Amino acid sequence: MxxxxxxxxxxxxxxxxxxxxxxSVEARLQCLRxxxxxxxxxxxxxxxxxxxxxxxxAASRLSxxxxxxxxxxxxxxxxxxxxxxxNCYI
Numbered sequence: 001m002x003x004x005x006x007x008x009x010x011x012x013x014x015x016x017x018x019x020x021x022x023x024s025v026e027a028r029l030q031c032l033r034x035x036x037x038x039x040x041x042x043x044x045x046x047x048x049x050x051x052x053x054x055x056x057x058a059a060s061r062l063s064x065x066x067x068x069x070x071x072x073x074x075x076x077x078x079x080x081x082x083x084x085x086x087n088c089y090i
């Protein structure tokens with residue numbers, strides 16, 4: 001693992017760490033490809049999470065709406081039933 005701060009290294013040490021051979025360049029390119037792959041995977045996972053969260057939120061809102069509609073329907077039936085009872089006594 002390279003040091004976090006490169007200020008204490010000499011030019012020769014930095015050049016040795018960088019490498020100038022074909023293998024060093026290929027290794028750096030491979031590291032960049034791996035980083036790109038990890039970033040792409042992270043974006044994909046975040047999109048999947050966002051879609052799942054949106055779906056769950058929509059399902060929750062639908063459930064609340066259905067419950068409210070049911071409660072209103074039950075209340076309407078009760079009110080109608082009470083009116084029918086009064087009409088019987090008139």
